[in-house]
Amino acid sequence: MGFKCGIVGLPNVGKSTLFNALTKTAAAQAENYPFCTIEPNVGDVAIPEPRLKKLAEIAGSAEIIPSRIQFVDIAGLVKGASKGEGLGNQFLANIREVDVVVYVLRCFEDGDITHVEGRVDPVADFETVETELMLADLESLEKRRDNLAKKATGQDKAAKELLPLVDLALAELREGRPARAADVPQGHEKAWKGLQLLTQKPVLFVANVDEGSAATGNDFSERVKACAEKEHAAFVVISARIESEVATLDDDEAAEFLAELGLEEPGLNRLIRTGHELLGLQTYFTAGPKEARAWTIHKGDKAPEAAGVIHTDFEKKFIRAETISFDDYVTFNGEVGAKEAGKQRVEGKEYVVQDGDVMHFRTGG
Numbered sequence: 001m002g003f004k005c006g007i008v009g010l011p012n013v014g015k016s017t018l019f020n021a022l023t024k025t026a027a028a029q030a031e032n033y034p035f036c037t038i039e040p041n042v043g044d045v046a047i048p049e050p051r052l053k054k055l056a057e058i059a060g061s062a063e064i065i066p067s068r069i070q071f072v073d074i075a076g077l078v079k080g081a082s083k084g085e086g087l088g089n090q091f092l093a094n095i096r097e098v099d100v101v102v103y104v105l106r107c108f109e110d111g112d113i114t115h116v117e118g119r120v121d122p123v124a125d126f127e128t129v130e131t132e133l134m135l136a137d138l139e140s141l142e143k144r145r146d147n148l149a150k151k152a153t154g155q156d157k158a159a160k161e162l163l164p165l166v167d168l169a170l171a172e173l174r175e176g177r178p179a180r181a182a183d184v185p186q187g188h189e190k191a192w193k194g195l196q197l198l199t200q201k202p203v204l205f206v207a208n209v210d211e212g213s214a215a216t217g218n219d220f221s222e223r224v225k226a227c228a229e230k231e232h233a234a235f236v237v238i239s240a241r242i243e244s245e246v247a248t249l250d251d252d253e254a255a256e257f258l259a260e261l262g263l264e265e266p267g268l269n270r271l272i273r274t275g276h277e278l279l280g281l282q283t284y285f286t287a288g289p290k291e292a293r294a295w296t297i298h299k300g301d302k303a304p305e306a307a308g309v310i311h312t313d314f315e316k317k318f319i320r321a322e323t324i325s326f327d328d329y330v331t332f333n334g335e336v337g338a339k340e341a342g343k344q345r346v347e348g349k350e351y352v353v354q355d356g357d358v359m360h361f362r363t364g365g
C-alpha cells in the first residue's frame with residue numbers, strides 16, 4: 001500500500017529541508033530562495049517502530065524490516081496560485097495525489113531567510129495556502145456541476161449520488177470552509193472521497209521553529225497549535241534545521257545531541273507516526289529467524305486483508321491466522337512460550353486485526 005503525505009506550504013519555509021531530513025538524503029535542493037523546488041521530490045520513509053527491535057531480539061531475527069510511508073516535497077505556492085501566480089497550477093496535481101496534507105509553517109525569525117510576504121505569521125500563511133486550495137476546489141466543482149446535473153436527471157445512478165455531494169462541498173467552500181469540514185451523509189463516504197478535492201484530505205500542521213525552540217515550541221507555534229485545534233488538524237513542533245543535522249549523525253551521536261536539546265527522539269518520528277495515525281493505519285508484525293517485519297494495514301481490516309498485504313494469494317487462499325498479541329509475545333518470551341501459556345489464538349476470516357498482533361497465516365489451495 002503506497003500511502004503518501006504531501007509537504008505543502010509557502011516558498012522558502014523549510015519544506016525541502018524537512019523532506020531531506022525525513023529521507024536522510026540531500027535529494028531535494030534546499031536553498032535560501034523562493035521556488036527552489038519545482039518538480040516534486042518523492043521519498044520512502046521507514047516508520048519508526050520500537051516494538052520491532054524487541055520482537056527481533058526474542059525471535060532471533062537476522063533482519064528488521066520496518067514498513068514505509070511516502071513523503072512528497074511539493075513546490076511552494078503563493079497567493080493567486082490557483083489563478084496561475086508563482087508556479088501556478090502545476091503543484092495542484094501533485095497535491096491531488098497525496099493522502100495527507102502536511103502544512104509546513106514558518107515559525108522562526110531569521111532576517112537572512114526571505115519570507116515571500118516579508119513577515120513571520122504562520123497562521124496567516126496557512127490561511128493563504130489553504131485559500132488557494134479552496135479556490136481550486138471551488139473552480140473544479142463548478143466546472144463539473146452542470147454536466148453532472150444533466151446526467152442526474154436521467155438514469156445515471158452515480159451522478160445522482162454525486163450531485164448532492166458536490167453541492168455539499170460547494171456549500172462549505174462558498175462559506176470559506178474546506179471540504180473536510182462537511183458532514184458527509186453515512187454510506188456515501190466512498191463517493192465523497194471520489195470527488196478528489198484538495199481540501200478534503202486530513203491535515204497535519206508542522207510548526208517549523210528555530211533551533212532553540214525545538215523542545216519547547218515558541219509563541220508562533222502556540223498560535224499554530226490553537227489554529228490546528230480549531231481546524232481539527234494534527235499538530236507537531238519541529239525544527240527542520242535540527243532534524244537535518246540529526247539525520248547526518250549515527251544513532252548514538254543523534255541520541256546525545258537530542259538529549260542536549262531536551263528531546264527524547266527526533267521530531268520526525270512524531271511527524272511520521274502522526275501521519276500514519278491520520279491515515280487511519282495500524283501495524284501488525286511477522287517474526288521469525290529470518291526477519292522481524294512490520295506491515296501496515298487499515299484500522300478495522302480483517303485477517304484475510306491483512307494477509308493480502310504480504311501477498312495477494314494469501315488473501316485468496318486464507319484459511320486461518322495464528323495470532324499472539326505483542327504484549328503476550330514479550331511476556332512469554334516468544335511464540336513457543338506464548339503457545340504453552342495458551343496465548344496463541346487461532347482466528348478465522350472475520351477476525352479484526354489488532355494493532356501489534358504477531359501473526360502467522362495458514363493458507364491452502
Ligand SMILES: Nc1ncnc2c1ncn2[C@@H]1O[C@H](COP(=O)(O)OP(=O)(O)OP(=O)(O)O)[C@@H](O)[C@H]1O
Binds near residue numbers: 033075
Ligand atoms: N527551522 C529553521 N530554522 C532556520 N532556518 C531554516 C529552518 N528550516 C529551514 N530553514 C532554512 O530556510 C531556507 C529554505 O528552506 P527550504 O529550501 O527547505 O524551503 P522550501 O520550503 O523547500 O522552499 P521552496 O518552496 O522554495 O522549495 C533554507 O536556507 C533552510 O536552511
Ligand SMILES: [Mg+2]
Binds near residue numbers: 016075
Ligand atoms: Mg523546496
